[in-house]
Amino acid sequence: MQIKESTEEYDVCIVGSGAGGGMAAHELTKAGANVIMLEAGGWFDSEDFAMFTWPYESPRRGASTRLQPFGEFDACFGGWDIEGEPYSTTEGTTFDWFRGRMLGGRTNHWGRISLRFGPDDFRVKSKDGLGGDWPISYEEIAPYYDRIDRLIGVFGTNEGIHNEPGGVFMDPPEPRCYEHLIKDACDDMGIPAIPSRLSIITEPHNGRAACHYCGQCNRSCSTHSNFSTPSVLLPPALETGNLEIIDNAMVREVTYSDGKATGVSYIDKTENKEYKVRAKIVVLAASACESARLLLNSKSSDFPNGLANSSGVVGKYLMDSTGTSVAGLVPDLMDMPAHNEDGTGGMHLYIPWWKDNSTLDFPRGYHVELWGGRGMPSYGFMGGIQNYNDMFREGPKRSGGYGKELKEDYRKYYGSIIGMSGRGESIAYEDNYCEIDPNMVDEWGIPTLRFNYNWSDHEYNQVKHMQETFRSIIDQMGGKALWDMPSKEDGYGITNPGEIIHEVGTTRMGDDPDTSVLNKYCQAHDVDNLFVVDGGSFVSQPHKNPTWTILALSMRASEYMTNQMNKGNL
Template identity: 50%
Template sequence: MASADFEILVVGSGAGGAMAAYELTRLGHKVVLLEAGRDYDPKKETPMFKRNGDAPLMGAATPDKDFGFYDATIDGGWQVPDEPYTAAENSEFMWWRARMLGGRTNHWGRYSLRFSEHDFKGKSRDGLGADWPFEYADIAPWYDKTEALVGVCGTNTGLDDMPPSPEGVLQPPPQPRVPELLIAAAAKKLGIPAVPMHRAVLTRPLDNRAACFYATPCGHGCSIGAAFQTTTSLLPMAKATGLLDLRTDAMVKTVTTDDNGKVTGVSYIDKKTGTEHQLKARVVILAASACESARLLLNSKSAKHPQGLANSSGQVGKNLMDSTGANIGALVPALQGRPIYNEDGHTANHLFIPWWGHKAQAAKQLDFPRGYHFELGGRFGEPGANVDTGLQGYGSELKQQVKQKYGAYVSFALRGEMLPNPDCYMDIDPTVTDKWGIPVARFHWKWSEHELKQVAHGLKTAKEILTLLGAEVGELPKPEQAILKGGQIIHEVGTTRMGASKTDSVTNQWGQSWDCPNLFVMDGGVFASNPHKNCTLTIMTLAMRNSSWLATQLDKGAL
């Protein structure tokens, strides 16, 4: 394609797109990267040192700031102006879009857990869902490289749910907090381990990024680069090569093809001017997020691709999965009235409870097929707008009650694996378009019995641990009431899944489309399953691995 404007065109600047741009430019290839959102510089714009007391409503969440007034996401959220999405009848799905340079890496929880051999070969164990088209051993060296590059703190636990990292790869974890140690002691009585969470937050300096000094919430953004986001790491690194052309406010409309159905580039809208442009490229990489990339493919119909681009299998948009989610918490009497000190740490939980039930499932002792973990909450944190409705009185008496209970509440956030089911998918709304005339995504959603039974087990287990701590929990809600909405955990994956056969998958193990060899997908859409672990580390690892493979193909003229 001698007439191509660019060698490689990447759509999206989040975990997958930025990693692809970094790896390809590092290997000497020229890349143009298009981001639908606006430019963002966390070194200049972050409100990381702002306090809740300085914000409206004590920093509480509002419809335009879903995670609080100082959240790093600027223009995005569950609803984006001029960019609607729809849900089919009897379906409810929440779709988070960041719409800013760096994508979701600006606000994510930064939990960074490796998928294990259990996670990649679930179907081989229980016959459900789909296996990934490679083994854990194939990706393990790339996890090593990604953890070292990104900077992940944690320890090797020896647990079967947490594959080890080589010596020197993981940075030291922060010390556990008192509430976490109490939970760990209670869980141990039930044979359940609590161990350090692996998190993409630096506890030692790395390249030009400083170590965390445990002073401000990671969700505000991090000007010193301790809390990983592509805007302070991968994107500046790629720019430093001189091989990256980065364009923001570039809303990609379709992937373009020639008369033979071969991908030629993209058509995009300049959101500042409203004008449409076309760029030609030798290779196109979609990393716009699972549902946005699938939307692009479904909207890129042609005579050669009547079902949408790369969709001869009919699987684009199918196999939509999110993590399960449920929350439970209580007041722990032993934590009341303890001396108050700074317990901030690196914002999120220092300890968590990984899945401990693989052997029980192999022995068919559980009534659900896949696992979950608990993210633990509980510490002296910055006061917000939450009000304890159980308090009585006023003045000094009320103040003393607040101080007595401050830091005494603990919580369990369940995050579990969802299996794909035929009721969960996305397609294109036949009548609704966005501001730029692009047809929007329409979601279909229904939790299965697998997820509901999993949540019931998780709530029961959390109650047992809380009861051992002396907490009063009360009657548990039904799982149908407790489970969070589809999309609400912001771990949606699977819409362009990889596989070993073009009949039931969209890409091969390298993220390369079966139908169009010069079209790749490098976001969560390629996931063949959605393990209970947060997906960003694996998105970045796959993007690094697959971009390296792509570079070798380009170097030898195979593409």
């Protein structure tokens, strides 16, 4: 390809527009830096999406597509299988790599579960001898969590749980009917069920309207009441006049000369032409695996194994949350009168980790996400109604239903199914990694990733505990689980690595350059004007969803960059 190099040198080039990139753009432009942002996907405006579209307005009734695997009304474009962007796995590995190809990336998709990491989460090795300790403490990151709470807005309650720190919260919404029943059962069993902590505002905030409880947060939010970077962080950054965004820009590599990153090279996907951008500082925020891919593909005589990879750690210590789910039918919720139970587009209650690991056969913990209720019907909704009916029907089972009988069953069972999904901590292992596949390239000729990942007995035992706990709660509610307990041979129903879309750890931070890629400010040990502000910097992956910590670390790194630029060090 003929490569066109820009004549302008920007203060900062940011690769990626999701949580880490969006926060960096917000902070750096506010500080006066001249910033260019490169996004591999297309432009997106949340005001123009399908927030109020009825399922019957679609010939698919909301069914998924290759581009939108969570349904055609889901606001995230991309998925695990993107045309022209393959990836591979080593023998015996299953890894599912989800990518959001659009402005805002996966902040357009996530469940807005905004949990802080706790004091123990930063010193896991000191507690149980597994993995590694972070080079920072909760006390160092807490002020940035506070600032993010105030900037973005999050609802919840301060419960005083040691490793589930509270925050600066708005009032949470009232639990739904089924959530009250789950809480009653949990109270009887000594399991805490507390208000969720979601970045959905329940009061007007910073020019954004309060949530009106349409329950469709996955469709993006035309009133900007939930958090995504195109709704909350990028507009004020653009208003400074200091931000330029180029979309459909597939970055090939970080360019390098004389000990410094000099910018990036990218393919304009609409023109199929290559361009070079020059910048004094390069910030990678493309997602943990994509940023590792960029570094591994950025080779030079100084870094034959990839930029900033003198440690050989880039791509290693890959982690994803564990996961499994159980659904059950609860008779007390059958034949309910019609009522509006939409609320926010997510759970109003959740279960934080409550157990003492000294009594268990696995380390670390998990939290429980609750679901059910009388949500918007769409494709596949209540598709197993006959099975539900047979579970509680006396006498012979029937094989079908239509007409009046079918309508009666829908009314009877609508809202009677509840579910619980566990999200747990996996252990960081060096031999869980991503690397460059020597035999595969993407549509633009860029070498692609190959994954090697396996769960250990720690994760399998944890998921077994999830399954047993969820079934016990359903039993306590007087319900029945919809499927049998998965066997050990089936991994107790554990999800594939990558499936929970919480992958982190590929460019881990640390004080020792021989065993880590970044320092505690997300700055590369080997190249001082290179930063990584996505989940790659994580040393461990607590059971909490990573977005709030990505935002906090990016804000902290941006503050450090600004101070160093003002001192003339960058």
